[in-house]
Each structure stands twice: as structure tokens, then as C-alpha cells.
Amino acid sequence: METGYTLPPLDGDVVGDAVTLGELREDWARQTDTLRVPEPDDMDRVVVEEFDWPEEPREDHGRAAVASLVATGPARVREELQRLESQRDDGRGRLDAPGFLANLDDMMARTGRVAAGAADRETLRGGRELITSASREDRRALGWARITDGDPCSFCAMLVSRGAVYSSRATAASGGRRKPQGSPDGRVRVNRRSPVSREDLTRYHYLCHCQTIPVYSRTDFMTPQARDYDRQWREVTRGTTGAESLRVWRRHIDAQRSGPGLTVAESRKGRI
Template identity: 35%
Template sequence: MTAPAQQEQPQQTSQELAWLAAWLTMNHQEEQSSIAAKVALALIPLWRLLRPRDLRSTQVPWIEAVLPVVESAYERSQWAAQQFAIDLRHARLPRAEELVGVTGAEPARERLRPADIPERLRRGADWPQAEVLESSEFPARRSVASLLGTGPGEVVRRLPAVEAGDSAEADASTAARALSTRVAARIALDGGRRVVQRAVDLDQEAIGWARVLNASPCYFCALLASRGAVYKADSFASADGRFDGDGIAKTHDKCRCGMRPVYSPNDFFDHTAADALRQWKEVKKLRLPNAEGVREYRRRYTTPPPPPFPRVDAHSLIVQRNRLLNDGFAPDSDQVVWFDQQIGRFGVLIDGGAVTPRKGGAVAEMYTPTASGMQRALRELSTAYASQLRRGVDQGSKGMQWYRRRIAELEDQLAS
């Protein structure tokens, strides 16, 4: 719940929390990469179900085993992206209401029974290539066509002779396994990309979405990222050959790139996209035709340096939370509760300096507390709690309970 006067004001992006937006984006990329890696590992033992010399009787059991793995990963990617979209919007627009249509509702599923698998796929016909997804629901039939086309279909293309030797059979199986695994990873991560795209389409505050490059992007992905935040629905409807590709955001097989909503013209380019743009500008100076320019870009292309790990400023979370309370936002409002969650996530125990995740931990690991950080957090929380008491806030509310619990935890840690 917010004060009505605050709801009517135009939203302003928060530059104070730019570090948090960068952290959330980096953490989301780690989550999506982990989902893709788990898909690849899960598909390895299932390949034994497919016998290259007996595709007619083994391809259907293979796809029936593979499809649930890919669907599960697609849904995990969706849920991770949904939380990312919610979090990033709060970080960029601290006063904004949550979007209806992005939160809360589980995406519908298209269930595919074995009897629904087209008969032509059982007969070993030519397989259609991977196609662009058209909705946020799991595209079961399109996934079947893509996986069969790059799994059994690739074996057929590489091993046309029935009398082929063991070496040729092994080579064909290895190539098909690698290709179908890359397709499975792309389909899985398209689930998350669809959620981000839907969030941007529903959000009048969003300018668009920008491509987030993975750790080792190809020239094609870097060229797309160099365009910055220019993507809205159907933004590729009139794209030329430079932007050919499959899936959401013109992703290709094995692509690990992500998407992030953009709310400010100052946030069009992140660190890696800016470097990709710099390389493109160098090529543009040659005044080459578009096709030749792309070829030259590919020839010169070097992988952009990784983005620096964001400098965590947990103090800014408390400042923003107190600012919301002073502006009339209730302690149990979505906006304030979200900042409570972030304060809990970072512990408000970091002494304002650069931090490094624990050895071997993911980006989302908690950080080691310091005595000075705990003392400062205790002062901030105690002051905020006293302020709410003076304003007559109900001590039984969730926000006031959280204050007391957090203060007690800090006092216990400082005393030990």
C-alpha cells in the first residue's frame, strides 16, 4: 500500500541502486547458465536409448525421455527470470507497483502425450529445423521437432548408408548428441527470455530490453548487444540478414545470452555491450557496405572483457527503505517489504567496501560480516524503529516485527 499522492507521480529510476541492478543481472546470468549446464548433464545418459542403426524403434522412447527434462528446465528458467524481472524493477523503480501478469501465476503447460507425436516423426522423415517460440507456454510440439531434427535427424544425415562402419556410426552419434544438446539448452533458456520479454511488453515504464552477453559471446551475439536497449515486441520483424537466428532474441543453439529490462536512457549499454559497440564503431569508420562491414566485424572481433563485480553498498538499501517510509509507504507495502528482503539477503553487514563471494560459492552467496558493519546496521535499524514508534505504527505489523528480530540478531552477534 502506498500514499495516493505517491502513486500518481511519474517514476524515477534509482541511480543509487545501480550496483544492485548490476548484481541482480550478474546473478541471473549465473542461474540461467547453471540451468543450461544441468540440462546438458541430464541428457548424456538418455542418449543410450537411441540406437543409430534402429532409429525407427528407438527415437520415440528417446524423445519421450528427453522432453520432460527440457520442459522442467524451461520452467525453472521461467521462474528464475520472473524473480529477476521483479527484483530488477524494484531496484530501478523503488516506488513502483508490481506488474500484474508477471508475478504469481504459474505459466500454463502444453502437455504432449506419446500418441500426439506426429506419425511422420515415427517414420524417420526429414526433420524441420528449430523454430522461434511463439508463446510463454512450453512449446512441446516445436521442441519435439527441433530435438528430433538435431538428434536422430542428424544421425540420418551423417550416416546415410545402412552398412556404415562402427567408426562412422560413432562419429555421427557424437555430432548429433552435441547438436541436440545445444538445441535443448536454447529451448530451456528461452523460457526465461520469454518472461523478460513479457515483463517489458506489459511495463509502460520500460524502454525496452537489452541483450546480456555471456562470458564468451560469439561475434553474432556481440553485434546484437551493440544495439543497446532497442528491443520491444516484434523489434526483429524487419531485421536484415545480420540478425538472422532462432528463438527469442534471435538466439542460436548453444547461446547463453540473457535479457534485462531497461528503464532509463542512461542504462542502454552495460560494460560488455559498450565494448561490442566500440568495436562496431571502429568497423563503421571504414564505410563498408553492411554485409562487408559485418564480415569485417567478425574478422576483427575480440571477446569483450567481463564486467567488474559490482561494489556492494548495503547502506543504500537502508537509506532507500527509510525514504519510502518517510514518503508514506506502509511497512508492509510491497515496496518496503522488498527492501526488507534485500537487507536480509546482504545482511546489512557489509562495511560499504568491495566484497568477494566466498571461495567456490555462487554470486548469490552471503558475505562475511564485520564488526563495524554490524554496529552501523544496528544504529540505522534502531533509529528507524524508534521513528516508526513515534509515528504510531502498529508494533504487531510485519515491518515492526522484522525490525525487532533484526535488531536482536545484531545485538546477539555483537555480544558474542
């Protein structure tokens, strides 16, 4: 919609070449099962471009979810039980031994956390893949950027800080060059570091709540969130390189997640 156009709603047919904002909001409410509140501009019209929404491979998603949950749940429990069973030879495997019971409780707790993380990732899989596959077919999408929730791990925050990756057709249209935003020719803004790679852009770990969003404007190379993390990265890692930069960054982000954040000086002083 920022480009002045929109795609057809996921549900229902479009009559004519435009839809109202109210119709789009109704579609959003149906898809998200949320309450739709009337807005003053509901009757404003937006031009609709022809677009075929990709079919969602629900069966593939189901099989992937089953495989993931079995591997991280029952299968892992069986492996751990076999390992604990093998300890009986050295006297630590008695079923009533306090040490065995403690190991069993710890094993079940760890397995439960891993399985919960797998379930969380599988729940998000459908939405992530729909956005990714649809935006690849959207001729107005110039590229993609990673965004995260308010509590990312250091790896995800680093990926967000690197900005967007542009499609091959967008790069070709700019002559293969990306000049800073605000330069005389007004071309694409360049991050101070290499942009995130396509491979890393959609790499999600357990309990990761990142998303990949399409970019429709060359001025959106760095989202506000990316600019903030980019600023933090440059301040925190100043004077460091390679693995040392990653260690300093991890300490900085971990401190933000666990309580009041360390100052930049404290993060740099405490690097190991």
C-alpha cells in the same frame, strides 16, 4: 527498482503498498534456489506497483522442447543412418568397414553436439520468454536491450553493440527523435549506427546465452557492455562496409574467443 518502484514478488501476496528489500531477496532466493545472505538494508522499503505476472505456457514450452530435441536427435540420426546405408551400393557401407565406422562415429558426435545445443536453448526458453512478456506489460519499461555472456559469437556481439530498441510509446513521448546523450536538451542518446531491430533482439541460436533485458531510463540506451562492443566495432571495421565489415568483425571476435586477441591492425590486415 532503479525507478524507485518495484513489481510484486512472483510468490506470495503483498501486504500494503510496499515491500522490503529483504522480502524481494527472499523471493529471488526461492526462484533461483540459492542461499540468501542477510543484508544491512533488508528492512528498506520499496513502493510496489500493481502488476499481474504473465502466466507461463509450460505445456507449450514442453511441446516445443520435445519437438526440438526429437528433430535434432533421433530424427537426425535416422536421416544420417539412411544416408550411410545408401552408400553400401558403392562398397563403402559395410558395417565392419573402417571408413563406415569412422563416418558413424563422426555422425553421432555431430548429432550429439547439435542436440546438446537445442537442449541448452530450450532450457533457457522459459526465463527468456517470462522476462520478455513481463517487460512488455511493465508500463515503466521504455525499451529493451540485448546482453550477452563473456564469450559471445560475432553475430551476438554485433547485436549487443547496437544498443537498445525503444517501445513505440517511448519514441512517441520523445517526439519521435533521439538526440545524443549529453546534448543541451538531455534527450535520448543515439548510437552511431541504427539500433538493433525488434526481430533480431530476441533471435537466439544454439548455445547462445544472450538475454533481453528491459530498459527503464533513456540514459541506458547503451549498456556498458554495448558501449564496449560499439567501440570495438568502430575501431575494427573502420574503412570497411557491408559484408567486408562483417568478415573483419567475425575474425576479431573469433580471435578473442580462441585465445589472445588480435590487435586491431592485425584484424584489419588479415581480412579476407
